[in-house]
Amino acid sequence: DGGITQSPKYLFRKEGQNVTLSCEQNLNHDAMYWYRQDPGQGLRLIYYSQIVNDFQKGDIAEGYSVSREKKESFPLTVTSAQKNPTAFYLCATGLAGALGPDTQYFGPGTRLTVL
Amino acid sequence: QQQVKQSPQSLIVQKGGISIINCAYENTAFDYFPWYQQFPGKGPALLIAIRPDVSEKKEGRFTISFNKSAKQFSLHIMDSQPGDSATYFCAASIGATNKLIFGTGTLLAVQP
Numbered sequence: 001d002g003g004i005t006q007s008p009k010y011l012f013r014k015e016g017q018n019v020t021l022s023c024e025q026n027l028n029h030d031a032m033y034w035y036r037q038d039p040g041q042g043l044r045l046i047y048y049s050q051i052v053n054d055f056q057k058g059d060i061a062e063g064y065s066v067s068r069e070k071k072e073s074f075p076l077t078v079t080s081a082q083k084n085p086t087a088f089y090l091c092a093t094g095l096a097g098a099l100g101p102d103t104q105y106f107g108p109g110t111r112l113t114v115l
Numbered sequence: 116q117q118q119v120k121q122s123p124q125s126l127i128v129q130k131g132g133i134s135i136i137n138c139a140y141e142n143t144a145f146d147y148f149p150w151y152q153q154f155p156g157k158g159p160a161l162l163i164a165i166r167p168d169v170s171e172k173k174e175g176r177f178t179i180s181f182n183k184s185a186k187q188f189s190l191h192i193m194d195s196q197p198g199d200s201a202t203y204f205c206a207a208s209i210g211a212t213n214k215l216i217f218g219t220g221t222l223l224a225v226q227p
Binding site for chain 1: 164
């Protein structure tokens with residue numbers, strides 16, 4: 001929470017539709033991350049970006065796409081190719097670079113339900 | 116090798132008791148071990164974190180114990196309170212990418 005905004009809080013989608021989840025931050029962090037949370041499975045990394053105009057796939061990138069055109073924004077698109085998109089989606093930010101690992105700060109999440 | 120195994124899956128503790136959650140890892144390259152607390156419908160919040168050069172870190176009622184040789188670390192919540200009832204996740208990361216690998220979570224219920 002704090003300087004990370006995710007919208008909307010709840011999102012409903014029909015099967016076959018693409019949908020975009022918003023993540024905005026004012027913490028001036030270089031790195032941004034998208035996680036998916038399912039009951040009993042913890043958080044799994046979808047995509048991450050350490051710098052503007054660059055991003056990498058995480059462990060479960062299939063059916064998702066991202067962009068990083070601005071430092072403050074890292075939208076996630078859930079495409080129709082994602083077979084089981086109903087989940088709680090969490091955006092996080094953190095410092096990146098030579099100093100090594102550091103704290104990740106999480107947004108409040110978006111709950112996506114496919115009807 | 117990238118997994119972090121967390122136990123127990125759920126835990127019930129009486130008010131004032133000690134809650135203990137354990138995590139184990141295989142990859143010795145992990146160099147940062149945070150614990151997150153998550154309330155229902157909210158994003159996780161960092162609780163406490165440790166690096167492998169120390170064996171214990173304490174912040175208020177929360178303590179991380181780290182055993183490098185056993186590749187295990189645990190969270191101890193002293194004097195557990197009903198407000199501590201939440202899901203707790205351990206995690207581990209390597210290097211500058213800060214890619215966190217999460218455990219599967221422990222649902223803690225503190226009974227009044």
